[in-house]
Amino acid sequence: MALRDLEIRALVGRDRIYKKADERGLYLEVHPNGSKLWRFKYRLAGKDKRIAIGRYPDVGLADARRARDDARRQIQDGLDPVSERKRDKLVAAYRGANSFGDVAREYIDKMVKDGLADVTIVKANWILDQLSPIASLPVSELKPLEVLSALKRIEARGKYETARRSRSFASRVFRYAVATGRAEADPTAVLKGALIVPTVKHRSALLDPSAVGELLRSVEHYSGNQLTRMAMRLLPHLMVRPGELRKATWDEISAETAIWAIPAERMKMRQAHAVPLSRQVLQMLSELHELTGPSGYILPAFHTSRRPLSENTINQAFRRMGYSSEELTAHGLRTTASTMLNESGKWSADAIERSLAHVDRDAIRRIYNRSQYWNERVDMYQWWSDYLDALKLQGKGLPM
Template identity: 40%
Template sequence: MADRKTLTHARQAETAKPEAKPYTLSAGDGLFLKVMPTGTKKWMWRYFYLKKAKSLSMGLYPAVGLGEAKTARDDAKKILARGEDPSQRRKDQKAASLLAHENTFKAIAKEWLARQTDKAESTRTKSEWLLSFPIADFGQRPIQDVTPIMVLNTCRKYEKQGKLETAKRIKVKCSQVFRYAVATGRADHDPTRDLNGALQPPQVKHRAAITDPAQIGPLLRDIDNYSGTLQVRSALQLAPLVFVRPGELRSVPWTDIDLDAAEWRFTPPKTRNQTQVELIVPLSRQAVTILRDLHHLTGKHEHVFHSYGKDRHLSESAVLNGLRKMGYPGDVMTGHGFRAMAKTVMLEILKMPDQYIELQLGHKIRDPNGRAYNRAKFLEDRKEMMQVWADYLDDLKADVKVIPIRSSN
């Protein structure tokens, strides 16, 4: 296919007519216009790379004019002069552009969420909810193109509504997605690092808890007289006896409970990544009685507190609503408050050893040599502690005057 003539001005490209076979019009220095029988006209550039003849498209005419085609040719010649292949450079740029299109913030956030299988379901649901806000604002953007101001604008929507904790958590979740993208080679940095101090810090709110023995007794009596479902009443009865985290109690499977050994063994989802250590909850006689009674109703199901909802166990709202119906609003008592109740009373009134209490709460504590205690440590002592605590609660419930005593341990 020989060149017919040299193009010197744009008019020649415009008037070039299609023929039965393709032909070319030279624009000089390897650049030519290829005219196809269909009437399509495209700019091409011939060059040699490593002694091999190659060609590179410079665009279609008339979208790309003669002057623009020459500029594109000159840019490609500069790349060639640096020892690079212009064709390969273009392929790499297209691949990078396609990769950026695929690696949007939304796509990587979904990928990160899918990998959070070691987290409690409630934690995964909360993460998904928090990430839905930035996904709505800039989810379709390539993650490399997301800037600090984009994240800040999303967070400030909720900051303006006074939802300071939500704004803070959105930023934290975004940071986790960005750091995952960096670790997997799809981002260079975490832009949220530039937002330190840009948001108003939320005020720390402690979860409400009843810790006065004079008020604990009436609460326990109200729980025993609760007129709701057996599952909710049993959960509320067990909460002060085992004082685990509310989500751990609501979702406990029967397979983790050994009624004969009077033990509940599980790995807390909240600390699973940090410790990988099983928590042993000694069950008092009172706790075993509650569980045996409940087993008649839910023993054939997976969860102790079986429910027909999505999670197949009691929801957080079910337990909280139980407290509300009994007249204990959120600023008076919460599901988490049973942990504070146990810690305060056991430590300050019953004078039980702090390390036993902390181990039973599932906290990571260290021995005098700085090593983390095995959570099976002091198990026999903790079994006695849990029984003393359950008996003390019975006395409070019976309105017996309890004289604070030190545990024999």
């Protein structure tokens, strides 16, 4: 006979567990402490099985019957309710352990193993912090609107470039989730036109030859730390990024071959880069070797030789010399070199781009260019150092 709520409420515990049947395999299990648990008994593949439905009164009579009917339909479809429940729990646990933040951190770990630069890893973790509103949500269930909402929060602070970079990072995380079977698609793909396009700000650089000559003379008379002055003397000649010079070590420098070999892990594009060393640069390195050689960083920090020169040291020196951040930055010296070398008309654009370590996306062409333009680059570096010396001496542009 079917149970009724009034009858169920009247049931009390006994010395042993006992059962009160409802209908179609549903029954109530009453424990000595008075707790009442719903169970559904069924037979599948010749075996008796049962499944727990819940505790009364948290699960009422009507709810227990609906759960029983759902289980019966699964059995009719050839499914085992116990196995299906285990699968659902595993899926729920899998989704719970695969939030956007979890997958993003796993993707960042992969970036570390792939050997990406420390600064790239730090930026990736910082961007993940910016995406905190979606970090706890299952990566497989995130919709474009939810991602856009997180990006718009960044935009609302006026951080248009950060929003753009965050969308790009999120896209890489979603693609990684798809590749590892934890998402079906990248919801950021439809958001490319939904963000404000940031205004491109070019790095401050000196482009007038007479201004470059004035800078070089000012550097020669710089009264601050000697290592800072050496860094400012070297940087215009080398065309490298400031971080690449700061972290240079003596074992990378070969005075015999006049080459500075920068390993791939220190380069922005993760490609090893060779820099021809002009006579002027070799002379400066010889002077520097007496101060910081023969091993370790060629430009160590002021307080310890175990670390390179501080990231802001060169720019701070430029500020003390009277140059504002709108006029000159250490990185902007690359723009100075690129502009003047192109304007000279003496060197191919490919040789200049290769000297700036701008990697060609065509792998075959990249290999060809590396060998094809080396001799031209050697000549170009020497010409560039000669030209800088002439600017420093005369304070005005000479005929190219």
